[in-house]
Amino acid sequence: MDEVGGLLREIWERATTPQPVPDPPVVLLLALAALVLVATPAGYRLVRHVVTLVHEAGHALTALLVGRRLSGIRLHSDTSGLTVSRGRPRGPGMVATLAAGYPAPALAALGAAWLLSRGYAAGVLWLLVLTCAVLLLLVRNLYGLWVVLLTGAAVTLASWWLAPVVLSGLAHVLVLALLLAAPRSVLELVRERRRRGTHGSDVDQLSALTHLPWSFWATVLWVVTVLGLLAGLALLLPLDIG
Numbered sequence: 001m002d003e004v005g006g007l008l009r010e011i012w013e014r015a016t017t018p019q020p021v022p023d024p025p026v027v028l029l030l031a032l033a034a035l036v037l038v039a040t041p042a043g044y045r046l047v048r049h050v051v052t053l054v055h056e057a058g059h060a061l062t063a064l065l066v067g068r069r070l071s072g073i074r075l076h077s078d079t080s081g082l083t084v085s086r087g088r089p090r091g092p093g094m095v096a097t098l099a100a101g102y103p104a105p106a107l108a109a110l111g112a113a114w115l116l117s118r119g120y121a122a123g124v125l126w127l128l129v130l131t132c133a134v135l136l137l138l139v140r141n142l143y144g145l146w147v148v149l150l151t152g153a154a155v156t157l158a159s160w161w162l163a164p165v166v167l168s169g170l171a172h173v174l175v176l177a178l179l180l181a182a183p184r185s186v187l188e189l190v191r192e193r194r195r196r197g198t199h200g201s202d203v204d205q206l207s208a209l210t211h212l213p214w215s216f217w218a219t220v221l222w223v224v225t226v227l228g229l230l231a232g233l234a235l236l237l238p239l240d241i242g
Helices: 002-016 024-039 041-065 092-099 103-117 121-136 142-161 164-196 202-210 214-236
Strands: 069-075 081-086
Touching: 002 121, 024 041, 024 164, 024 214, 041 069, 041 081, 041 092, 041 103, 041 121, 041 142, 041 164, 069 142, 092 202, 092 214, 103 121, 103 164, 103 214, 121 142, 121 164, 142 164, 164 202, 164 214, 202 214
Parallel strands: none
Antiparallel strands: 069 081
């Protein structure tokens, strides 16, 4: 027990100890690296798994906050996911649960950007580890368990072994990639919806519940993610870049 307590204290100290904030030109270079990551097929697929993880966590957290019973989460190899909860099939709680998914990566990254702007890069990564630990209790398929375990283990090792300056750079690239990927995921939803006419997406379910067109909800979700992106960039890339 003493060893566990010491380990937890060490993690807490690492997470709450601020590191030097990179200079704006360095953050700009990290933002360009994140942009390249999101713009390339292989890089975006990697980022997309983290986006889906946070997306489904957003559904799950909102479901619990509005009083629904969470049945579980599934993450799939095509980077899609599913969160199942039980409760009233209609009403504000169900609408909030459905609407929470796509904005979740942008809002989580915005909060992380605020922490990064104050030097808590290690804290951001340990929060991701904590999120993965909680999701391990909720994921109901083997591939989902693999994704969560691999993500949590990789971030844990990075948080424990990397030098502070490298750790800060990694956290910035991850957060910036989430900020950039969030609006793209909404645009992909719209493109897929128009091409295949699928009717089981979040926006289709929101449309059925509210009697508003799916395009309305897609626009709302895209605007929220874009605002999250702009606010996150404002936190990490001040206007006084020299």
